[in-house]
Amino acid sequence: MQKNTDIQFEHLGLIDYQEAWDYQDKLFAATLAIKVQNRAAAPDAQVPTPNYLLFCQHPHVYTLGKSGHEEHLLLNQEGLQAKGATYYKINRGGDITYHGPGQIVGYPILDLENYFTDIHKYLRFLEEAIILALADYGIAAGRIPGLTGVWLDHEEQRNPRKICAMGVKCSRWVTMHGFAFNINTDLDYFNNIVPCGISDKAVTSLAKELGHEVPLAEVEEKLLKHLGALFGANITTAAHEEGH
Secondary structure (H helix, E strand, O other), X not given: OOOOOOXXXXXXXXXXXXXXXXXXXXXXXXXXXXXXXXXXXXXXXXXXXXXXXXXXXXXXXXXXXXXXXXXXXXXXXXXXXXXXXEEEXXXXXXXXXXXXXXXXXXXXXXXXXXOOOOHHHHHXXXXXXXXXXXXXXXXXXXXXXXXXXXXXXXOOOOOOEEEEEEEEEEEOOEEEEEEEEEOOOOHHHHHHEOHHHOOOOEEOOXXXXXXXXXXXXXXXXXXXXXXXXHHOOOEEEEOOOOOO
């Protein structure tokens, strides 16, 4: 069966976290179902699996990964309500993080068997797309050994600060969840958590580093270009339809 490297891109706009999660789950489950059917089918009857990439923003929300610690959320229910924020325990890897307006949240639902079967390489590719997009703005970013995501001052680490958090789920080589890239994000919301369970390192945004806000669409365009090049994929845009 011919591998399908094309990626269908959808921009979901500002969308409730649960709604976006449900939509991801729908695409994820449908892709898994195709893979299960293919394993029982003759080679000439097998169907190529689709690949999706979703970009969105969320209203203020904190999410805790399956390996995270609830005490890393520093707000009770009343505190969440006062901040206008919601809280979800979810099935990705990683600890707690924040999503909100001014942040690019990317959810790739990819069948890695269309590209390579290596989850660590996959994470490095996501990080690399962020690193390349930041380089387009003259910002040097990279990785810190043992920590996920993308960091500034990652080499000397005098003031290391995270600009992009990551957490993924993978089953039968199909991915979901993804990354949260701080562009014009209100960083005060990170004061209410121990971000990603790391208490001794700061969080930053592209706007904070540049000293001015940046159009999200401009950054998204750069991300799409770099992701397409890294995965060797043709990314085509699909219109977002309401009521998935």
